[in-house]
Amino acid sequence: MRIVFVAILFISSLFGAAGEAAPELNKKFHDSSRCKPCHAQIVKEWSGSYHAKSHFKNNEYLRKSMKYVGRKSRKSDNAVKVECATCHNPRIAVTEVGADYEIMSVMKLDKGSKVNKALESDELNEGINCLVCHNVKKVHSELDESKRGVRRLEWNKVGEMSGPYKNANSPYHKTHYRDFIGKDPKELCFVCHANDRSTENVIFTDMKKEYSETGKQCADCHMSPKKEGFASNLPIENSKPKKRMIREHGFVGAHQAWMWDGALHLNAKVKDKKLLVTLKNDNPHNIPSGFGARELIIDVEYQSGSKIIERKHLSLTRHYKDKRGKPTIPHLAKEMSKDMSIPANGSRTFSLPLVKGAGMIVVTLSYRLVNDEVHKLLGLKEPQWSEKKLIDRFNLRL
Numbered sequence: 160m161r162i163v164f165v166a167i168l169f170i171s172s173l174f175g176a177a178g179e180a181a182p183e184l185n186k187k188f189h190d191s192s193r194c195k196p197c198h199a200q201i202v203k204e205w206s207g208s209y210h211a212k213s214h215f216k217n218n219e220y221l222r223k224s225m226k227y228v229g230r231k232s233r234k235s236d237n238a239v240k241v242e243c244a245t246c247h248n249p250r251i252a253v254t255e256v257g258a259d260y261e262i263m264s265v266m267k268l269d270k271g272s273k274v275n276k277a278l279e280s281d282e283l284n285e286g287i288n289c290l291v292c293h294n295v296k297k298v299h300s301e302l303d304e305s306k307r308g309v310r311r312l313e314w315n316k317v318g319e320m321s322g323p324y325k326n327a328n329s330p331y332h333k334t335h336y337r338d339f340i341g342k343d344p345k346e347l348c349f350v351c352h353a354n355d356r357s358t359e360n361v362i363f364t365d366m367k368k369e370y371s372e373t374g375k376q377c378a379d380c381h382m383s384p385k386k387e388g389f390a391s392n393l394p395i396e397n398s399k400p401k402k403r404m405i406r407e408h409g410f411v412g413a414h415q416a417w418m419w420d421g422a423l424h425l426n427a428k429v430k431d432k433k434l435l436v437t438l439k440n441d442n443p444h445n446i447p448s449g450f451g452a453r454e455l456i457i458d459v460e461y462q463s464g465s466k467i468i469e470r471k472h473l474s475l476t477r478h479y480k481d482k483r484g485k486p487t488i489p490h491l492a493k494e495m496s497k498d499m500s501i502p503a504n505g506s507r508t509f510s511l512p513l514v515k516g517a518g519m520i521v522v523t524l525s526y527r528l529v530n531d532e533v534h535k536l537l538g539l540k541e542p543q544w545s546e547k548k549l550i551d552r553f554n555l556r557l
């Protein structure tokens with residue numbers, strides 16, 4: 160008994176305080192506006208990113224998904240918000256909601272509760288901000304894969320920043336070099352960009368599992384390659400800002416049309432009286448990847464002279480079914496249709512019919528953030544979710 164007890168103590172001391180809520184911030188380190196005087200460029204870049212929109216107030220798709228999960232799983236809206244905050248808002252002060260809260264919530268006695276206060280805190284409005292990534296002390300990669308987001312994190316004291324430099328010196332805050340930012344930042348990305356599960360324990364997104372090592376970091380493509388610049392505009396070296404190797408903080412991704420330009424390579428040829436369309440992915444993760452209801456679209460126009468004589472359309476996406484076998488959103492999936500994504504560093508070929516009389520075939524590849532099914536289930540209104548973004552085009556003369 161005693162040995163077991165000592166062993167538990169030892170193990171828990173090894174693993175530190177992973178999964179504990181982040182310490183409450185103070186005025187000096189409240190949000191990104193406090194970093195702006197000395198890191199203006201970084202704050203500007205980050206504020207255009209979807210990390211900055213990962214609070215439900217700032218993202219229609221997220222907000223409506225949360226509501227939908229609450230309605231269908233009979234949890235309170237706030238219980239769902241806390242659950243999703245594990246990755247979307249890891250600075251939240253509570254990480255779990257008990258059955259007692261659910262009862263209070265049904266009886267409308269939850270006002271002023273710890274959970275409600277945590278969710279109303281204006282510390283959360285910025286979603287994944289500077290104080291999420293740079294206040295992390297340790298990423299507990301040794302923990303079970305099912306523990307994601309805040310459950311894998313241990314935090315610095317407020318006012319201590321983890322960064323990529325071994326010799327940083329700031330008059331405003333303490334600094335610590337950390338391997339998960341300086342040496343191998345993908346370790347930080349995988350805290351959240353892995354193992355996203357539905358309420359039925361179906362994993363619908365796992366960038367870590369599909370990742371195929373190429374020597375490139377996530378940060379090389381989604382921030383920028385390292386380049387010369389200033390980490391801080393404060394004059395700290397001979398009355399000038401210090402020159403450093405830095406990265407941009409745009410976290411550009413699926414919402415930025417220009418990121419799609421050439422993201423996949425399109426090729427088409429005729430073989431055995433069929434049109435074969437090949438999509439090649441040179442990136443180290445599947446595309447589409449990330450969030451589950453994304454869609455690749457292949458549009459084919461069969462032309463004769465200047466006339467279009469036929470059109471065909473292929474949708475590469477996933478469909479989800481709930482416990483009752485009805486169409487649903489990824490977060491409630493009990494089952495999902497075949498994976499239609501293009502594998503990391505790989506390719507897939509799709510076969511389409513040829514059309515009699517066609518002298519030219521124009522193939523267009525594009526992308527949408529949300530497929531029609533999920534778009535309709537959630538009643539999304541903003542145009543961005545259904546806009547087509549061009550990836551590549553191919554003309555084939557017959």
Ligand code: HEC
Nearest residue numbers: 191194198201202205287288289292323340344390405406
């Ligand atoms: C999603 C995580 C994430 C967020 C959010 C984030 N950073 Fe970073 N930051 C990084 C990573 C990763 C690096 C290191 C890149 C490298 O050197 O490989 C970095 C580097 C830095 C550096 C060193 C200079 C540079 O650009 O490489 C500073 C300073 C910095 N961040 C400040 C900020 C500030 C201020 C904010 C908020 C506006 C912020 N960061 C938001 C992940 C993040």
Ligand code: HEC
Nearest residue numbers: 193194197289293322323324327328329331334335390391
């Ligand atoms: C008064 C100016 C000032 C303010 C305000 C400030 N910083 Fe810094 N910060 C600096 C300086 C100076 C450095 C060192 C730059 C260098 O060595 O090139 C630095 C370095 C950093 C680094 C890199 C640390 C390392 O060890 O690699 C991070 C990350 C960082 N700051 C984040 C933040 C965040 C987040 C905020 C807002 C909460 C913030 N800073 C507010 C001046 C400031």
Ligand code: HEC
Nearest residue numbers: 209212213218246247347348351377381410411412413414
């Ligand atoms: C604390 C959890 C967390 C960490 C750490 C994190 N991310 Fe994210 N990231 C998210 C969430 C949640 C979103 C979706 C936000 C939204 O759209 O509401 C996101 C969105 C993105 C997007 C935008 C994707 C799109 O669809 O447009 C990119 C790119 C991205 N992250 C890259 C990174 C990289 C690179 C790192 C590591 C340096 C990283 N993230 C670290 C949680 C995280």
Ligand code: HEC
Nearest residue numbers: 348352375376377380412413418422442447448449450453
């Ligand atoms: C060689 C460049 C490259 C590397 C390295 C890379 N990506 Fe990507 N990533 C892309 C491209 C290109 C896309 C498709 C265009 C887009 O969504 O931005 C993409 C898409 C994404 C998306 C949005 C996917 C979607 O369908 O919603 C996320 C999230 C993302 N990447 C995160 C990561 C993370 C995390 C890593 C590291 C584990 C990483 N990427 C490494 C190039 C890269």
Ligand code: HEC
Nearest residue numbers: 220221224225242243245246307351352354355448449450
């Ligand atoms: C394991 C961490 C994790 C958890 C927990 C999580 N998410 Fe996410 N979520 C992500 C990441 C990472 C992305 C970005 C993926 C991408 O854009 O490709 C994301 C993206 C999304 C998006 C797409 C947003 C956009 O702008 O396109 C929606 C919607 C979403 N999540 C809903 C939810 C809901 C609802 C919950 C809670 C029931 C939840 N998420 C819980 C990690 C998580």
